[in-house]
Amino acid sequence: MVTDQQGYDDLIMYLTQHLSIFEKPGKVAPNAPRVITLIEDDIAEQIIALCQQHKGLDTDQRGEIVREVDGIVYDLQEVLSGVIHQPVTIEQHAFIDEFAGLVKNLFDSAIATLK
Template sequence: MVTDKQGYDELIMYLTQHLSIFEKPGKVASNAPTVISLIEDDIAEQIIAFCQQHTELDTDQRSEIVREVDGIVYDLQEVLCSVLNQPVTIEQHEFIDEFSGLVKNLFDSAIVAM
């Protein structure tokens, strides 16, 4: 649906262009979640919103979306493996929020194209 499309490749390129955010120290807010917790929570929120907006999706389509989201999170884990369990910095938090929104946009675009 999305992981085999050019838009996903561009999203991963966007991530690689901003890896420096995850390679440098930064300010951590009190009670900051870990990088992986924030990734999982943010992407889950975006996909829940996506499914609520697209009530016409059938069970097979929703299952495909879940499989692809699992793959996206796996890709993020591979790229960010060295920082996954560290508290997220404020700058990383902003990037992950934006990235998660872009993931949702990919699915929105895929549904429109169907």
């Protein structure tokens, strides 16, 4: 649906262009979650919103979305493996929020082409 499309390649390129955010120390907010926890939570929230917005998705389409999201999270774990267990910095938090929104946008676009 999206992971085999140019938009996903562009999203991964966007991530690689911003890896420096994860390589330098930054200010950690009080009670900051680990990087992986924030990634999982943010993407899950976006996908829940996606499914609520697109009530016409059938079970197979929802299953495909879940499989692809699992793959996206796995890709993020691989790329960010050195920092996924560290507390998220304020700058990382903002980037992860934005990235999760971009993931949702990819699926929104893919769903629009199904109709």
